[in-house]
Amino acid sequence: MKKPLLILSLLALLPGLVQAEEAALNGANTAWILTSTALVLFMTLPGLALFYGGLVRTKNVLSVLMQCFAIAGAASIIWLIFGYSLAFGEGNAWIGDFSKVMMAGVGRESLSGDIPESLFMLFQMTFAVITPALIIGGYAERMKFSAMLIFSCIWLVVVYAPITHWVWGGGWLGQMGLFDFAGGVVVHITAGVAALVAAVVLGPRKGFPTTAMPPHNMTMTVTGAGMLWVGWFGFNGGSALAANGDAAMAMLSTHISAAAGAMTWSFIEWKRFGKPSVLGAVTGMVAGLGTITPASGFVGPGGALIIGLLAGGVCFTATQYIKRVLKIDDSLDVFPVHGIGGIMGTLLAGILSSTELGVFSGYGFADGIETMGGQLWVQFVGVAVGIIFTAVATYLILKLVGLMTDGLRVSEEQEVEGLDIVSHEESGYNY
Numbered sequence: 001m002k003k004p005l006l007i008l009s010l011l012a013l014l015p016g017l018v019q020a021e022e023a024a025l026n027g028a029n030t031a032w033i034l035t036s037t038a039l040v041l042f043m044t045l046p047g048l049a050l051f052y053g054g055l056v057r058t059k060n061v062l063s064v065l066m067q068c069f070a071i072a073g074a075a076s077i078i079w080l081i082f083g084y085s086l087a088f089g090e091g092n093a094w095i096g097d098f099s100k101v102m103m104a105g106v107g108r109e110s111l112s113g114d115i116p117e118s119l120f121m122l123f124q125m126t127f128a129v130i131t132p133a134l135i136i137g138g139y140a141e142r143m144k145f146s147a148m149l150i151f152s153c154i155w156l157v158v159v160y161a162p163i164t165h166w167v168w169g170g171g172w173l174g175q176m177g178l179f180d181f182a183g184g185v186v187v188h189i190t191a192g193v194a195a196l197v198a199a200v201v202l203g204p205r206k207g208f209p210t211t212a213m214p215p216h217n218m219t220m221t222v223t224g225a226g227m228l229w230v231g232w233f234g235f236n237g238g239s240a241l242a243a244n245g246d247a248a249m250a251m252l253s254t255h256i257s258a259a260a261g262a263m264t265w266s267f268i269e270w271k272r273f274g275k276p277s278v279l280g281a282v283t284g285m286v287a288g289l290g291t292i293t294p295a296s297g298f299v300g301p302g303g304a305l306i307i308g309l310l311a312g313g314v315c316f317t318a319t320q321y322i323k324r325v326l327k328i329d330d331s332l333d334v335f336p337v338h339g340i341g342g343i344m345g346t347l348l349a350g351i352l353s354s355t356e357l358g359v360f361s362g363y364g365f366a367d368g369i370e371t372m373g374g375q376l377w378v379q380f381v382g383v384a385v386g387i388i389f390t391a392v393a394t395y396l397i398l399k400l401v402g403l404m405t406d407g408l409r410v411s412e413e414q415e416v417e418g419l420d421i422v423s424h425e426e427s428g429y430n431y
Contacts, residue, residue: 192339261288
């Protein structure tokens with residue numbers, strides 16, 4: 001009788017033994033990053049597509065939607081083939097190697113930390129999709145579809161992948177200790193600066209700045225903006241790569257900053273123009289979201305409130321300055337919202353992460369004035385390098401693509417007709 005009891009006891013222990021072997025895989029973290037991945041893709045499709053699509057004129061709405069979809073497809077394929085390897089392969093301090101080309105050596109059981117590496121790769125792929133998609137706003141309504149697609153693919157490899165490696169892939173900025181939780185330098189500074197360079201290189205749209213070019217469908221824009229707000233929880237909260245207090249705090253900070261950005265922008269317009277606009281509210285919200293992104297894992301809700309208030313005010317001022325003083329036709333305000341927001345948020349992460357700021361303190365990543373000063377220098381280096389490298393590389397890529405496609409812009413007649421018909425032989429609306 002003792003032997004059957006012994007066998008039954010061993011059998012009862014088997015599930016525990018199996019669990020012990022698989023303990024390295026954290027089911028809760030995996031489930032959260034699966035969810036976050038879907039949320040970040042949701043930000044581009046349909047969130048950003050609808051947000052941008054509503055902001056352009058009727059004759060160009062399909063072109064913007066198509067650009068978002070095309071970038072999502074092309075960037076995903078490049079990320080699989082070698083983009084992920086360049087960004088997260090071991091390599092050196094400057095660039096990854098080719099050890100993970102086509103996900104070589106990555107199987108179903110392979111882990112990155114305590115989540116499947118395939119999931120980590122997919123999560124990072126959604127960032128690689130949305131970053132070049134953000135740049136669309138800088139050259140909207142005037143760039144050839146072929147030039148846009150070639151530019152986006154080259155830019156992803158030459159600009160996005162190396163900077164991602166520098167910050168998140170074991171490169172030199174990460175080794176310096178740069179605070180960039182979810183993409184202040186990697187996403188918003190690179191996209192914002194690239195959009196500004198593209199706007200300058202291509203030149204303004206016909207009629208800018210004397211001809212009014214209002215959004216054709218604010219309902220579409222607000223719908224897309226709402227999707228961005230929700231999706232940003234995955235963008236920032238998912239960057240903790242765990243279902244834990246860091247993710248929760250990042251989500252809370254994200255929401256507070258978005259709310260403060262929206263309200264600040266609205267009140268400024270109310271005071272200055274007599275009425276708050278819906279466009280201003282959603283743009284302020286996006287400014288708050290972009291500005292909190294690098295700091296979201298390092299500041300508390302008090303710091304997030306400061307960041308959101310500053311985002312609404314500073315980014316509003318920047319949009320007016322870019323268009324009215326510099327007269328640069330950054331069509332959908334990518335640089336003043338994402339570029340300026342990313343710069344400001346990255347720098348503020350080095351200040352508001354301090355634990356000595358009372359209710360505006362961070363929660364343990366920096367200690368005191370000495371660390372704050374040292375961290376601020378690291379943040380400044382990250383910002384400066386991100387701006388300079390992106391600006392120079394983007395300019396050279398645009399010039400190269402212009403030679404490859406016999407010019408970046410559609411003709412004046414085609415611009416007047418609209419890119420929906422010119423590029424795709426379709427119309428967004430059939431009345």
